[in-house]
Amino acid sequence: MGPLIPNGVIPYEWSNIIAIIIGIAFGFILEASGFSSSRKLAGVFYGYDFAVLKVFFTAALVSLIGILYMDYLGYLDMSALYVHPTYLWGAIIGGAIMGVGFVAGGFCPGTALTSVAIGKIDAIIYVVGIMVGVFIFSELFTLFQPIYEGSFMGNITLMDSLGVNRYWFVFLFTALAIVIFKLSDMIRKRTKKIFY
Structure with a gap:
C-alpha cells in the first residue's frame, strides 16, 4: 500500500500541499517543544540541556521501528522509499560547516526558521547568513562541484x-x-551546579 504517492493512493499533485502541511506541523511542534530557544539548543554542547538530543533520537527510533513494522505487516514497501544519494566528502564537509554554525549560532536551519516565525532577531541574522552562504555556494558551484559530487557511494543506508x-x-x-x-542525564546532573 505505501508509500502512498508513488503507489498512486494519493495523487502526485498533492505532494507539495502535503509537504507544506507537514512542514507547518513540524515547525509548530519545534516551537511548542521550546526548540526556538538558542540557549536550549546550545545546551547540548555545554551539557546543561539534552532535550534536543533526546527528542531527535526518539523521533529517529520511533520512525525506524514504525517503518520496519509497516513493512513487516505489508502496509509499506521499504524498497520503494527514497534514499538520498551519499556523496561522502560533501556530506563530511557540509556536516562540519553546519556543526560549526550550530555551535556558533545556536540554531540549525529548521529551528532557525521556527525562531524567525516568532520574530527572534538572532535567528533572522542566522537565516540571512544561511542565504548568503547558499548564494555564494550556488555562484561558485563549478569550483565546489568536484567535492560536492566526489566519493559517490550510491543510495545507501546506515544499515x-x-x-x-x-x-x-x-x-x-x-x-x-x-x-x-x-549518560546525558549523568552529565546534566554534574553541570547543573555550574549553570543554575
Missing part, C-alpha cells in the same frame, strides 16, 4: 554501510539510545 541485519540494527540503535540517554 547497508555497516552490513548489519535491519532487525539487529534496530536492537543496537535502541540500546545505544538508552546508553546515551543515561
Whole structure:
C-alpha cells in the first residue's frame, strides 16, 4: 500500500500541499517543544540541556521501528522509499560547516526558521547568513562541484554501510539510545551546579 504517492493512493499533485502541511506541523511542534530557544539548543554542547538530543533520537527510533513494522505487516514497501544519494566528502564537509554554525549560532536551519516565525532577531541574522552562504555556494558551484559530487557511494543506508541485519540494527540503535540517554542525564546532573 505505501508509500502512498508513488503507489498512486494519493495523487502526485498533492505532494507539495502535503509537504507544506507537514512542514507547518513540524515547525509548530519545534516551537511548542521550546526548540526556538538558542540557549536550549546550545545546551547540548555545554551539557546543561539534552532535550534536543533526546527528542531527535526518539523521533529517529520511533520512525525506524514504525517503518520496519509497516513493512513487516505489508502496509509499506521499504524498497520503494527514497534514499538520498551519499556523496561522502560533501556530506563530511557540509556536516562540519553546519556543526560549526550550530555551535556558533545556536540554531540549525529548521529551528532557525521556527525562531524567525516568532520574530527572534538572532535567528533572522542566522537565516540571512544561511542565504548568503547558499548564494555564494550556488555562484561558485563549478569550483565546489568536484567535492560536492566526489566519493559517490550510491543510495545507501546506515544499515547497508555497516552490513548489519535491519532487525539487529534496530536492537543496537535502541540500546545505544538508552546508553546515551543515561549518560546525558549523568552529565546534566554534574553541570547543573555550574549553570543554575
